[in-house]
Amino acid sequence: MKEYWQEELETMKRPDLEKLQVERLKKTVELAMNSPFYGNIFKERKITPESIKSLEDLQRFPFTVKDDLRSHYPFGLSxxxxxxxxxLHSSSGTTGNPTVxxxxxxxxxxxxxxxxxxxYMVGVRNTDVFQNTSGYGMFTGGLGFQYGAERLGxxxxxxxAGNSRRQIKFIMDFGTTAVHAIPSYATRLAEVFMEMGIDPRKDTxxxxxxIGAEPHSEEQRKRIEQLFGVKAYNSFGMSEMNGPGVAFECKEQNGLHIWEDYVIVEIVNPVTLEPVKDGEIGEMxxxxxxxxxxxxxxxxxxxLTCIIPGDCPCGRTHRRIARIKGRSDDMMxxxxxxxxxxxxxxxxxxFKELGMNYLITIETIENNDEMLVEVELGDTVRVDDYALLQNLTKAITHQLKDEILLTPKVKLVERGTLPQSDGKAVRVKDLRKNH
Amino acid sequence: MKINQISVFLENKFGRLNEILAILSEENIKIVAATVADTSEYGILRLLTSDQQRAYSLLKGSNVSANLSEVIAIAIEPCIGSFSSAVSYFTKAGIDIEYMYCFSLNGKAMLVLRTNNIAAAYDVIRKNNMNYMKEEDMMGL
Structure with a gap:
């Protein structure tokens, strides 16, 4: 059985792939000249299809931001x-105009x-039964997966979404082999399985x-895999880039292949907007x-993510991005x-001596910004060893200083005294007056 | 002959020591010996109690940062020179003492000490016929 859905495209040699990107970029410019928004920008910057010779020419384009989509709502970028x-798909407009x-x-x-x-990349075939627990409608995870899975056969x-008992009935009755779920819902589904006395590992x-559409850790993935007895793959999408499908993990489960015949990916420093090196975290x-x-x-x-350097053993030449590390808006x-x-x-x-919970506090002390990092001790650390605790504090301070280039005050605290690690815990408290 | 000492990580927060001790007194656990080492950031409370295993599980159950570590408790006579000679045996044997504290019990002075080489410390105790306390001995106190 063949390994790849589109072998030629997925394993294309890098120079050929980059040539294809340039060709497609030219075509896309030609189309976008018709849009009111890009039409003006291209005129100003003298961007034409003919003027694009290599991927370097991308640097002549300005960045597009979500506000551009909002202010040209609904059809200004058509x-x-x-x-x-x-x-059309539209995202909710919780903070201003929605986007389309x-x-x-x-x-x-x-x-x-x-x-x-x-x-296909992780083994789903036309013999599989795929169940989509996404909300349908405007949310792209519904129709996006629907059409993709149907295309695959x-x-x-x-x-x-929702109604877990009904989901489980479908899984049992239809012999579902593959599921798409947001990670928190997958965990919930496992609980309902247990309440119903069904072991998803044996009885399905x-x-x-x-799993995707929600940030999750490697530990969460492992837990889901254990609960269901499945392989769980990190699946990245975003509504501005259609929805699901932008970058998914292959069977190696070590980074997400971003399809470079669909998008050109850059990772930049969110402040200087200069490109960062492979392996370095920046804004995608x-x-x-x-x-x-x-x-x-x-x-x-x-x-925020980074390009994982090196080739993937799966043979695909499209580069891999790391698990999403957060939002550039979180920057302090x-x-x-x-x-x-x-x-x-x-x-x-x-640090194996530390627990999962931490809190960063920034405040102005005598006209100076000071950072305090509080972190909970782990369960196994020898708390009677004063020297160990002192050295631990020193080592954390030292490593943090190397990473963030300023010296924070590090404070070890008792377990259970900081906000919990799961969910959207408050990690940063900025007590400075003008923030 | 080893004793499991309970060590508790104490944040410098008003009333925290009181909270910890209340957990034990509510369960009728007697404090045999206690010492607090403190820094400006936190303190380390070291405890010997009438029931170490139960005290430890109570503290853990209340989500207190605590752990057990092996210490030795030696009994010495309450007279001039006895402390000095006891310590000298360990020094002569080349044994490092990480920390130490004392309490008094039935007219004797008790030395609690922590070393990174407990086996060697026991050799010293045996060779010099020193009296020591076992964890069971604390149960009846």
């Missing part, structure tokens, strides 16, 4: 006449192909789970090169230094 548009993404029939076909490629169950045919910036109705150039996703500026909570978390989690 590159095609509306009679060619067959669908438009699709031609070809866009929908390409999107379905992209999702099918992701699902799987028997697709649009169970939609489940073997694959797509994406340019669509396979979308007609509404291309986006250098779209700032606000998601302390004494002129830009700091992300994730940098601090990464250091703290490396």
């Amino acid at each position: 590159s095609v006449p509306l009679e060619k548009v067959v669908r 993404i438009l699709h031609t029939q070809k866009d929908l076909d390409e999107w379905a192909n992209q999702v099918a490629r992701c699902m 799987a028997l697709t169950v649009p169970a939609a 045919k489940l073997k694959t789970m797509f 910036v994406l340019t669509t090169i396979n979308r007609e109705a509404m291309p986006l150039f250098r779209y700032r996703t606000r998601d 500026i302390v004494k002129g230094v830009n700091i992300f909570p994730i940098q601090i978390e990464k250091i703290l989690m490396n």
